[in-house]
Amino acid sequence: MTGPGAEASDDVDALDVLRTRVEDLRDAYALLGDDTEAAGGRLAAAALKELDFAMGELRATQAQLAELSRGSVRTRGGASQESRLVRGIFQDVPVPVLVLEGEGVIRRLNPAAARLLRCPQGYATGRPLAAFLPLVERPALRSHLAAVARS
Structure with a gap:
């Protein structure tokens, strides 16, 4: 059984693969040189800019998710401590509950x-x-x- 850490690792790997693929596309576009106008260069340049923007958004979202994940781990730890405290009080209170x-x-x-x-x-x-x-x-x-x- 995999936990949230495994899913986060898979997401990081997928983002790295996408980043590598975008770099490969950029290199291939650069190799076309002067033929870029004839080969729909403006469209390819615009597509690469869109990919760069999407990569930036994905990185920002990944950072936010990582921060939320760290926060939820702290919250769960605090909640379990609070749960133990309430359970202890429930067991030790001298009146019937x-x-x-x-x-x-x-x-x-x-x-x-x-x-x-x-x-x-x-x-x-x-x-x-x-x-x-x-x-x-x-x-x-x-x-x-x-x-x-x-x-």
Whole structure:
């Protein structure tokens, strides 16, 4: 599996091939000498100028992409550090915290919530919160979940 670095390397190689090809075309045009007017020289000169302009734009875009790529690597590193920090806080907070899906299914819970529900964290994940409540309290929970979904 190749990462973003491999794609960037392929792009650099393709740009180098294009640059070499443009130089070859320029050399071939220069070899024509005085015959350039007869051989559509003005058109060839204009085409070479357009190629030079396109190469300049490609180089500028390549530099911008490289800078964005370096920035996204820094951002991903910062995001993973932030994610670890939030995960640590979630695990260490002394009050029960549950993350529910829209239907009331437990997606995540911290150790305090697992103690409150009297079950391991892994057991509760993926199960409806209503399953851990007494039968008489389940309709109230469903009503609250529906109200949250509406708002």
